[in-house]
Amino acid sequence: MTETLLQQAGLEQGLPDHFEESAWVEVIQRMDAIYTDLVRYQIELEEKNAELERAYSELKQAHQALQDKQQQLIQSEKMASLGRLVAGVAHELNNPISFVFANMHALLGYEERFRRYLEAVHSHIALPEREALRQKLRIDRILQDIRPLLAGSMEGAERVSEIVKNLRQFSTPASQKPESFDIVALCQRTVMWLVRSAPHKPQIDLDCPEQLVIYNYEGYVSQVLVNLIQNALDAMDGIAKPLLSVKLWQEQDKLHLTVKDNGHGIKDVDLHKLFDPFFTTKPVGKGTGLGLYISYGLITEQCRGSLSAHNYYQNGDNGAVFKLSLPVNLV
Ligand SMILES: Nc1ncnc2c1ncn2[C@@H]1O[C@H](COP(=O)(O)OP(=O)(O)O)[C@@H](O)[C@H]1O
Numbered sequence: 001m002t003e004t005l006l007q008q009a010g011l012e013q014g015l016p017d018h019f020e021e022s023a024w025v026e027v028i029q030r031m032d033a034i035y036t037d038l039v040r041y042q043i044e045l046e047e048k049n050a051e052l053e054r055a056y057s058e059l060k061q062a063h064q065a066l067q068d069k070q071q072q073l074i075q076s077e078k079m080a081s082l083g084r085l086v087a088g089v090a091h092e093l094n095n096p097i098s099f100v101f102a103n104m105h106a107l108l109g110y111e112e113r114f115r116r117y118l119e120a121v122h123s124h125i126a127l128p129e130r131e132a133l134r135q136k137l138r139i140d141r142i143l144q145d146i147r148p149l150l151a152g153s154m155e156g157a158e159r160v161s162e163i164v165k166n167l168r169q170f171s172t173p174a175s176q177k178p179e180s181f182d183i184v185a186l187c188q189r190t191v192m193w194l195v196r197s198a199p200h201k202p203q204i205d206l207d208c209p210e211q212l213v214i215y216n217y218e219g220y221v222s223q224v225l226v227n228l229i230q231n232a233l234d235a236m237d238g239i240a241k242p243l244l245s246v247k248l249w250q251e252q253d254k255l256h257l258t259v260k261d262n263g264h265g266i267k268d269v270d271l272h273k274l275f276d277p278f279f280t281t282k283p284v285g286k287g288t289g290l291g292l293y294i295s296y297g298l299i300t301e302q303c304r305g306s307l308s309a310h311n312y313y314q315n316g317d318n319g320a321v322f323k324l325s326l327p328v329n330l331v
């Protein structure tokens, strides 16, 4: 910069030997012009700076908005799979509740007949009449029926209470901090619930150790498992002998989990699109195309693991396998 200024003032060689007054005036004029230029440059620089700051703050806002959108996407995918699960659970609860209702209805009718019979007994009617009433109201039949009806209702109520208890355990933990949890138990609960709500129950092959405690994001891992298992169940829809195999094992500081199905598999042309947002081959209402995209993001960015997919062909059987790997200890 100094060099340029001296050059601009024509002074790069130093002061000439015979420097006259008129030359000084010229130098001062040039310096003046340079000063004016400098002020202009400074103003321009300040303007550029302000522009840059504005652009930076806009970028920051856009980044925040993008992060919020991503969070919303994760939430909406969770809601979509929860919606399907709730529909399945409602179906599951309907059965025991409906037989409790039917039993209660029968018991109410019995109570009415019992009351009539007891009133007759208490009013001391003659024995033959009483016997006739007993036959008519089918009191002996009622006495035989009451116990199984009560036992059935009891069983139904127990089923409902067991379903609700399990559902509570299954509900995704709200905390989005890493924590210690047993991934085997999480896996078993997820499989049990999703299979329960599946229209065609597959055979299940769970190959896991008794227990495997890892330190990672339980909520995220749970969301990913729900999606992988739901996808496997969807892929086996209409298959004659559906088989869902889930395998879990540890290798040094890594946990590996595979979800394998004998469904229709993934078309070769679709293999590289699986993890793209909104890629789905399912009808509206059944698929959002966000499950694998979000799962991939959660696993690679938050849980520091990996997620991959491929088809398999084995002993005349075929289908898809998804492999999830996670660090056993996130810190
Ligand atoms: N186990 C699987 N077998 C075959 N195709 C699968 C399997 N899992 C996922 N896919 C394919 O990947 C697509 C995207 O899956 P996903 O992102 O979970 O969205 P969605 O389940 O809402 O369609 C599915 O529509 C399906 O075509």
Ligand SMILES: [Mg+2]
Binding pocket: 227, 230, 231, 291, 292
């Ligand atoms: Mg899915």
